[in-house]
Amino acid sequence: MAVLLVVEDDDTIGAALSVSLRAHGHEVVWERGGHAALRDAGRTEFDLVLLDLGLPDLDGVEVCRRLRAAQPGVVIVILTARTDEMDVVVGLEAGADDYLAKPVRLAELHARLRAHLRRGAPVAQPVAVASIGDLVVDTARRRVTVGDQEVPLRAKEFDLLARLAAEPEIAISRETLMADVWDENWFGSTKTLDVHVAAVRRRLAEYADSAAVPQIVTLRGHGYRLEGPRRSG
Known part of the structure; x- marks a missing residue:
């Protein structure tokens, strides 16, 4: 209850x-x-x-x-x-x-x-620490950093970024993200996924001018992919 x-x-x-x-x-x-x-x-x-x-x-x-x-x-x-x-x-x-x-x-x-x-249902996290460019996602400590700066994320924002960072450069479907980050039997609209993706994007964009941070790419009709930072030159 x-x-x-x-x-x-x-x-x-x-x-x-x-x-x-x-x-x-x-x-x-x-x-x-x-x-x-x-x-x-x-x-x-x-x-x-x-x-x-x-x-x-x-x-x-x-x-x-x-x-x-x-x-x-x-x-x-x-x-x-x-x-x-x-x-x-x-x-x-x-x-x-x-x-x-x-x-x-x-x-x-x-x-x-x-x-x-639901209590104690783990998000799919094959790696304990994922590093993409200057971004480090530490799932054991539930901590995200860019360089020496901690990125403030709410619980579901962290879970979403950790799931994407677990398989960088891999296309992950909306259904997989909803099952792994929210619930395998999710019912109804998945708009909350889009809103959380937008929130994480804004967080990462705050560090883009001074650090090499990845970006979340929308794959229309499929889902999302976390891409490594673009290298200049």
């Missing part, structure tokens, strides 16, 4: 989510506003938070940021009716692990939660 926090101001949606989650054996705390959710996070350790971005009292992205600071290990899944991809990106950059677009399909919701709540 997991302890879940649902932050949703719509009574119909909040009630439906709470009933369905409890029916699947979870303990559920439902709050309609950001302030109440943050108070709860200060006194209860949650396994996962379902967070609506459109809250009446606080911006959902700010609530996400504060929840992540209060409970670094909690899984945060944002719920959004916003269709602008940038809103999703901002939410993920604020600390969310995943997102679901409204209206939420309960079958997809429960499949996602099962994937996120």
Whole structure:
């Protein structure tokens, strides 16, 4: 049984989510506003938070940021009716692990939660330390460095980069990445993969002017490949 926090101001949606989650054996705390959710996070350790971005009292992205600071290990899944991809990106950059677009399909919701709540499932990591150019991915210590600088990555960003770095220059399909980094029985959209790839790309780009860093190449219709840094001259 997991302890879940649902932050949703719509009574119909909040009630439906709470009933369905409890029916699947979870303990559920439902709050309609950001302030109440943050108070709860200060006194209860949650396994996962379902967070609506459109809250009446606080911006959902700010609530996400504060929840992540209060409970670094909690899984945060944002719920959004916003269709602008940038809103999703901002939410993920604020600390969310995943997102679901409204209206939420309960079958997809429960499949996602099962994937996120799995414990101790190792990401496929054939090598303990991978070095590509100036980038070093140390899976044992869960540490990424470029030269002597540590690259700050969130958990899934690290897992994704580690999976790509385990087989540099090899084309890896979307299905393989979703199975290895998220869950072998992932159900629904794989857009979260694209958003996480974009986030890792931005992280690596911060070091590109001063170091030899690899790049993640999109293979349209297939997946991604981590390529070594281009050499000048």
